[in-house]
Amino acid sequence: AQSVTQLDSQVPVFEEAPVELRCNYSSSVSVYLFWYVQYPNQGLQLLLKYLSGSTLVKGINGFEAEFNKSQTSFHLRKPSVHISDTAEYFCAVTALGNDYKLSFGAGTTVTVRA
Amino acid sequence: DVKVTQSSRYLVKRTGEKVFLECVQDMDHENMFWYRQDPGLGLRLIYFSYDVKMKEKGDIPEGYSVSREKKERFSLILESASTNQTSMYLCASSTGTGAPSGYFGPGTRLTVT
Numbered sequence: 001a002q003s004v005t006q007l008d009s010q011v012p013v014f015e016e017a018p019v020e021l022r023c024n025y026s027s028s029v030s031v032y033l034f035w036y037v038q039y040p041n042q043g044l045q046l047l048l049k050y051l052s053g054s055t056l057v058k059g060i061n062g063f064e065a066e067f068n069k070s071q072t073s074f075h076l077r078k079p080s081v082h083i084s085d086t087a088e089y090f091c092a093v094t095a096l097g098n099d100y101k102l103s104f105g106a107g108t109t110v111t112v113r114a
Numbered sequence: 115d116v117k118v119t120q121s122s123r124y125l126v127k128r129t130g131e132k133v134f135l136e137c138v139q140d141m142d143h144e145n146m147f148w149y150r151q152d153p154g155l156g157l158r159l160i161y162f163s164y165d166v167k168m169k170e171k172g173d174i175p176e177g178y179s180v181s182r183e184k185k186e187r188f189s190l191i192l193e194s195a196s197t198n199q200t201s202m203y204l205c206a207s208s209t210g211t212g213a214p215s216g217y218f219g220p221g222t223r224l225t226v227t
């Protein structure tokens with residue numbers, strides 16, 4: 001079985017500052033990794049995903065994440081945040097050949113202040 | 115544009131009622147999923163379906179059942195609603211070929227009183 005740990009439940013950050021959201025995963029087989037964002041009162045939207053190939057993955061809205069197999073991590077970063085990035089962020093994992101069932105972390109709430 | 119819709123955004127039901135949550139996707143996806151979202155717990159998989167009339171239990175199926183009579187529609191049923199089923203329910207779909215990406219609906223916030 002796969003599992004995900006998001007190391008920070010809340011991340012306050014000032015506008016135009018960088019942000020990093022940490023995600024570690026556990027799996028005995030190869031995995032796909034995802035980051036989703038949930039804006040207030042909305043469903044989840046895919047930010048980016050790692051399937052294979054380059055370990056640096058670029059997503060929407062200026063986000064990127066780096067897959068580190070040796071450290072079993074998939075941290076999300078943005079060099080300069082905006083007020084509109086205030087949201088909850090979820091890291092998720094699924095194992096290859098696992099019927100595409102996603103296992104989610106508990107979420108990280110990012111609050112961007114002016 | 116990819117779309118997953120859920121029948122209600124907000125629902126209030128009484129303990130013991132039978133509750134139906136409906137989800138429709140217009141992407142011809144093979145896989146459909148029901149999750150519940152609770153603060154501090156993230157999303158937990160209740161049931162999923164990889165084909166019409168096929169279903170598999172997820173991590174927390176107790177107290178729930180599902181129905182998939184048509185490819186585009188996946189229903190979650192609470193046979194006898196209880197207060198501990200008060201939660202946000204999210205439906206998702208994904209293609210059965212190639213790499214998976216979940217497309218999510220806007221969610222149904224269910225309150226059981």
